[in-house]
Amino acid sequence: MNGSVRxxxxxxxxxxxxxxxxxxxxxxxxxxxxxxxxxxxxxxxxAANAKDMQAAREKGLGEAMLDRLALDEGRVHGIAxxxxxxxxxxxxxxxxxxxxxxxxxxxxxxxxxxLGVIAMIYEARPNVTADAAALCLKAGNGVILRxxxxxxxxxxxIAACLRGALREAGLSEHALMLLDDLxxxxxxxxxxxxxxxxxxxxxxxxxxxxxxTEHARVPVIKHYKGVCHLYVDAHADLDKALDIxxxxxxxxxxxxxxxxxxxxxxxxxxxxxxRAAKALQQRGVELLGDQRSCLLCxxxxxxxxxxxxxxxxxxxxxxxxxxxxxxxLAHIRRYGSDHTEVIATEDPxxxxxxxxxxxxxxxxxxxxxxxxxxxxxxxxxxxGISTTRLHAYGPMGAEALTIExxxxxxxxxxxxxxxxxxxxxxxxxx
Amino acid sequence: MNGSVRxxxxxxxxxxxxxxxxxxxxxxxxxxxxxxxxxxxxxxxxAANAKDMQAAREKGLGEAMLDRLALDEGRVHGIAxxxxxxxxxxxxxxxxxxxxxxxxxxxxxxxxxxLGVIAMIYEARPNVTADAAALCLKAGNGVILRxxxxxxxxxxxIAACLRGALREAGLSEHALMLLDDLxxxxxxxxxxxxxxxxxxxxxxxxxxxxxxTEHARVPVIKHYKGVCHLYVDAHADLDKALDIxxxxxxxxxxxxxxxxxxxxxxxxxxxxxxRAAKALQQRGVELLGDQRSCLLCxxxxxxxxxxxxxxxxxxxxxxxxxxxxxxxLAHIRRYGSDHTEVIATEDPxxxxxxxxxxxxxxxxxxxxxxxxxxxxxxxxxxxGISTTRLHAYGPMGAEALTIExxxxxxxxxxxxxxxxxxxxxxxxxx
Numbered sequence: 001m002n003g004s005v006r007x008x009x010x011x012x013x014x015x016x017x018x019x020x021x022x023x024x025x026x027x028x029x030x031x032x033x034x035x036x037x038x039x040x041x042x043x044x045x046x047a048a049n050a051k052d053m054q055a056a057r058e059k060g061l062g063e064a065m066l067d068r069l070a071l072d073e074g075r076v077h078g079i080a081x082x083x084x085x086x087x088x089x090x091x092x093x094x095x096x097x098x099x100x101x102x103x104x105x106x107x108x109x110x111x112x113x114x115l116g117v118i119a120m121i122y123e124a125r126p127n128v129t130a131d132a133a134a135l136c137l138k139a140g141n142g143v144i145l146r147x148x149x150x151x152x153x154x155x156x157x158i159a160a161c162l163r164g165a166l167r168e169a170g171l172s173e174h175a176l177m178l179l180d181d182l183x184x185x186x187x188x189x190x191x192x193x194x195x196x197x198x199x200x201x202x203x204x205x206x207x208x209x210x211x212x213t214e215h216a217r218v219p220v221i222k223h224y225k226g227v228c229h230l231y232v233d234a235h236a237d238l239d240k241a242l243d244i245x246x247x248x249x250x251x252x253x254x255x256x257x258x259x260x261x262x263x264x265x266x267x268x269x270x271x272x273x274x275r276a277a278k279a280l281q282q283r284g285v286e287l288l289g290d291q292r293s294c295l296l297c298x299x300x301x302x303x304x305x306x307x308x309x310x311x312x313x314x315x316x317x318x319x320x321x322x323x324x325x326x327x328x329l330a331h332i333r334r335y336g337s338d339h340t341e342v343i344a345t346e347d348p349x350x351x352x353x354x355x356x357x358x359x360x361x362x363x364x365x366x367x368x369x370x371x372x373x374x375x376x377x378x379x380x381x382x383x384g385i386s387t388t389r390l391h392a393y394g395p396m397g398a399e400a401l402t403i404e405x406x407x408x409x410x411x412x413x414x415x416x417x418x419x420x421x422x423x424x425x426x427x428x429x430x
Numbered sequence: 431m432n433g434s435v436r437x438x439x440x441x442x443x444x445x446x447x448x449x450x451x452x453x454x455x456x457x458x459x460x461x462x463x464x465x466x467x468x469x470x471x472x473x474x475x476x477a478a479n480a481k482d483m484q485a486a487r488e489k490g491l492g493e494a495m496l497d498r499l500a501l502d503e504g505r506v507h508g509i510a511x512x513x514x515x516x517x518x519x520x521x522x523x524x525x526x527x528x529x530x531x532x533x534x535x536x537x538x539x540x541x542x543x544x545l546g547v548i549a550m551i552y553e554a555r556p557n558v559t560a561d562a563a564a565l566c567l568k569a570g571n572g573v574i575l576r577x578x579x580x581x582x583x584x585x586x587x588i589a590a591c592l593r594g595a596l597r598e599a600g601l602s603e604h605a606l607m608l609l610d611d612l613x614x615x616x617x618x619x620x621x622x623x624x625x626x627x628x629x630x631x632x633x634x635x636x637x638x639x640x641x642x643t644e645h646a647r648v649p650v651i652k653h654y655k656g657v658c659h660l661y662v663d664a665h666a667d668l669d670k671a672l673d674i675x676x677x678x679x680x681x682x683x684x685x686x687x688x689x690x691x692x693x694x695x696x697x698x699x700x701x702x703x704x705r706a707a708k709a710l711q712q713r714g715v716e717l718l719g720d721q722r723s724c725l726l727c728x729x730x731x732x733x734x735x736x737x738x739x740x741x742x743x744x745x746x747x748x749x750x751x752x753x754x755x756x757x758x759l760a761h762i763r764r765y766g767s768d769h770t771e772v773i774a775t776e777d778p779x780x781x782x783x784x785x786x787x788x789x790x791x792x793x794x795x796x797x798x799x800x801x802x803x804x805x806x807x808x809x810x811x812x813x814g815i816s817t818t819r820l821h822a823y824g825p826m827g828a829e830a831l832t833i834e835x836x837x838x839x840x841x842x843x844x845x846x847x848x849x850x851x852x853x854x855x856x857x858x859x860x
Contacts, residue, residue, distance in 0.1 A: 020789070021786065021787070100808060102801070102806065102807075102808070104801070104806075106794075106796075106797045106801070108807055108808060113789055114789075115819055115820065116789070116819060194643060198819055198820065199820060213624060213647055214647060217643055217644060219649065219650070219818065219820045220649070237842065238852075239842070239852030240841070240842030240852065242851065242852045243842055243844050243849055243850045243851065243852050244842060244844060246844075246849040246851055247844035247845055247846055247849030247850075250849065251844075251845055251846040251848070251849055279851060344842075351839070355837055356451065357451070359450070359543055359544075359546070359835075360835070361835050361836065362835065362836040362837075362838065363835070363836070363837050363838070364536075364837075364838040364839070364840070365837075365838065365839040365840065366536075366839065366840045366841055366842050366843075367536045367838045367839070367840030367842070367843050368843060368844045368845050368849070370844070370845040370846070371532070371534070371536070371838060371843070371845055372836070376532065376534075376845070377532075377538055377836060377838075378530060378532070378538060388649065389545055389546060389628055389833050390545065390628065390629055390649045390820070390821045390833065391820045391821035391833075393833045393834065393835045394835055394836045395836070403819050403820065403821075403823045404823065405789075405790070405791050405792065405793070405823045405824055406791065406792040406793070406802070406807060406824045406825070407785055407792075407793050407794075407795075408792065408793070408794040408795065408797045408801060408807075409781070409794070409795040409796065409797070410794070410795065410796045410797030411670070411796055412667065412669070412670030412673055412674060412774075412796050412797075413796075413797050413798060413801070414673050414674060414676075414677035414681075414798045414800070415677055415681055415798050415800040415801055415806070416677055416681040416800070418681070419673055419676040419677030419680065419681050419798070420673045420677075421672065421673065421676055421709060422668075422669035422670065422672045422673050
C-alpha cells in the first residue's frame with residue numbers, strides 16, 4: 001500500500017466494485033491462479049520467511065511464536081491448497097435466500113451481496129494473509145490486510161503472488177491491499193475510514209481488540225478470546241465426559257476452541273475429578289482448582305478469579321465443583337467469553353436448559369469444544385470465530401462476508417391508488 | 431431511568447436475561463397487555479402530550495414537527511393496535527434456520543437468539559417509543575430508549591404504561607428503560623457501554639447519526655437518510671414510470687422511502703420530462719434540474735451538487751438527463767445513500783444490469799420506492815430501515831433483532847481419536 005492509507009483504501013474500494021461484479025467461475029479461477037502462483041514462487045516466499053525468522057530470533061521471540069511464523073515447502077503448499085478449497089466452496093454472492101410475492105403483485109427477493117471493503121488486522125501467522133484474502137474475494141469484497149510486524153516480509157511475498165494473479169486475470173491488484181505502514185497512526189487511520197471500509201475484523205489478543213474497539217469508527221466484528229467451559233452434569237456419562245475433556249484441553253491447547261475450565265456437579269465430583277485429574281496430569285496439564293476441587297485432587301493448585309477468566313492457550317485448566325446447573329450457568333455467565341460451552345449429560349431436559357440459558361456463539365451437548373471451527377461446522381473455511389453478537393456469531397465463512405438485501409420486481413405497482421394517473425392522461429408511448 | 435446510566439443499563443441487562451427466556455405466548459400476551467394499558471390510559475397520555483405540544487409551540491417548532499408530535503385518541507389507539515400486530519408476528523427466537531448432521535455424527539443447528547440489550551436513539555415521534563419497545567421485546571431483548579426532548583412527557587407516559595404491563599406480568603420493568611436524562615453526557619455514556627449494550631440504533635438526521643458514529647463504542651446500525659432515485663430508461667413504459675414517479679414523490683414526501691431524484695435517459699427525456707414536470711408541478715412539487723432538464727422544462731430551477739445529495743423530505747425533486755445506464759449508475763453511486771433505487775424499464779437485460787450494479791439496500795424494477803417498508807416487504811413491522819451494510823440492510827423487523835448461533839448435539843464425539851481414552855480405563859459409571 002503506497003501513499004496515504006486513505007488513498008490506498010479508496011483504490012481498494014474502486015477495485016471492490018469490479019470484484020463484486022465477477023462471476024463465480026471468474027472468482028474461482030482467480031483463486032486457483034493465486035494458489036498456482038504460491039506454489040510456483042515457494043522459493044521466494046521461503047527466502048522472505050527466512051529473513052522474518054532471523055529477525056524474530058534476534059528479537060528473542062518464543063518457540064511457540066517462532067513455530068507459528070515458520071514456513072517450509074509443505075506449509076506453503078498447504079496455504080495454496082487452502083485457496084483451492086475456497087475455490088470449491090459455494091459462492092454466496094447472488095444467492096436468493098428468500099423469495100415471495102407481495103399481495104400487490106410484485107416479487108420480493110432477499111439476495112446476498114458483498115459487504116464492500118473488509119479490513120483485517122491480525123497477528124503473526126502468514127497463512128492468514130492468503131486465507132483472509134481468499135475468503136473476502138470469494139465473497140466479492142475488496143480486502144485490506146494489516147498483519148503483524150514479525151511476518152511482514154512473508155506477508156509481502158504472499159501478497160505479491162496474490163496481487164500478481166489479480167493482474168494476470170486483468171483485474172485491479174488494488175482489490176487486495178497489504179498495509180506496509182505498520183505504525184499505530186496508519187492503523188488508526190484505517191480504522192476511521194468509515195466512508196470507505198465497511199467492516200474491520202481484528203483477530204488477536206486482548207490489547208489489539210481493545211485498541212480497535214476503542215478507536216474504530218468502522219463497524220467491528222471481534223474475534224476475541226475463547227474461555228470455553230465443559231460442565232459435567234450429575235447425569236453425565238463420565239466416560240464420554242472424560243473423552244470430551246481430554247480432546248478439549250489436550251488435542252490443541254493453543255486453539256481458541258480449547259477448553260479452559262472444567263465445572264463438575266458435586267454429585268459426581270468425587271468419582272470424576274480424581275480420574276480426570278490423573279488423566280490430565282499424565283498429559284502434562286497443570287490444574288488450578290477451587291477449594292472443593294483441591295480437596296478432591298491433591299496435586300491441584302488453588303485458582304483465583306483471574307485464572308477463571310483467563311484464556312491460557314496452553315496446558316493449563318481451571319476446575320470448579322458446583323451444586324447445580326444454575327451455579328454452573330452463573331459461573332459461565334460471569335467468566336465466559338461467549339465463545340463455546342459444552343455440557344456432558346444424558347438428561348435431555350438438563351441439556352436443553354443449558355442450551356437455552358446460555359447465549360454463547362456455540363453451545364454443545366456431549367461433543368468436544370474443538371468442533372467449534374468453520375471447517376468442522378460445514379462452512380468450508382473460516383475467517384475466524386466472531387465473539388461479537390451482531391451480523392455473524394461464531395465461526396465466520398464466506399457467507400458471513402456478504403449481506404442480504406431486497407430486490408423487488410413489479411409491473412408498475414404504486415402504493416397509493418391516487419398516484420395512478422397515467423391511464424387518465426394521453427398515451428405517450430406509441 | 432434513575433441513578434447513573436450505567437447502573438440503569440445493568441438493570442436492563444439483567445432483565446433482558448429474563449425476557450430472553452420467555453415463551454412466545456408469554457411475550458405475545460405481554461404485548462397485548464401493553465396495548466390494553468395504552469388504550470386504558472389514553473387520557474393520561476393525552477394530558478402528557480398536551481404539555482409537550484404546548485412547550486413545543488412556545489419553542490416555535492414548525493407545523494410538520496408539531497404534527498409528528500401530536501397525539502389524539504385515534505393515534506393512541508393506533509399505537510396500541512400496532513402492539514397487537516407485533517403480538518401476531520412470528521417469534522424469531524428459537525427458530526432453527528439450518529439443520530444438518532456432521533460426518534462425525536453430531537447434529538449442527540443454527541438457532542436464532544436475542545441480541546441482548548438494544549439501545550435506540552430517535553427523534554420526535556412518540557409512537558416510536560411503543561413500536562421499538564414492542565419489536566425489541568418480541569425478539570427477546572431488553573431495550574433502552576432515548577427519545578427526543580420535545581416528546582419527553584409523551585414518551586414517559588407511554589413507557590409508564592408499558593412498564594406497568596411488565597410488572598403486572600411478574601417481570602422486571604427494567605427490561606424497558608426510558609432515558610430521562612437527555613444530556614449529551616448521558617447519551618455519550620450510553621453509547622460507550624460496550625460491555626452492556628449489544629447494539630445501538632440511531633434513527634434520525636445527519637447530526638444525530640454523525641454524533642453516534644463518532645462516539646459509539648457499541649456496535650451501531652444506522653437508520654440514515656434516503657436519497658432514493660428513479661431512473662427512467664430508454665425502454666421504459668412511460669405510463670408506469672409516471673405512476674411510480676408520482677407515487678414516489680407525492681404520496682408521502684416526508685418518508686425516507688420517498689423519491690428525491692429523477693434520472694431520465696436522453697432518448698425519452700423530450701417526451702417524458704415535460705409531461706412528468708407538469709404532473710408534478712400540478713401537485714405542488716418544486717423541480718430542480720440539471721442543464722438539459724431545465725432546457726426541456728421551462729419552470730425548472732437549476733440544481734447544484736448539494737441538491738442532488740439532499741434528502742428533501744418535502745415536495746422537492748431533483749432531475750437529471752443521462753445518456754446511458756452507466757451514467758445513471760455513476761450518478762446514483764455518487765449521490766445515493768444506499769437506501770432505495772428504482773428503474774423503470776421493459777428491457778429485462780437493462781433491469782438486471784441495474785439491479786446487479788447497485789449495492790443499495792433495496793433495488794426495484796418497475797415498482798414504487800414507497801414499498802421500501804417493513805410492512806410492505808412482509809416483515810410485519812419495522813424498527814426502521816438500516817443503511818448500514820452489516821447485520822441488517824434495508825427494513826429491519828423483529829428477526830433482525832436476533833442473531834443465529836450454533837447448537838451441536840452429539841454422543842461423546844471428539845476431534846482427535848487419541849483423545850478417546852475412556853474405553854481403555856476402568857468403567858466408573860456403574
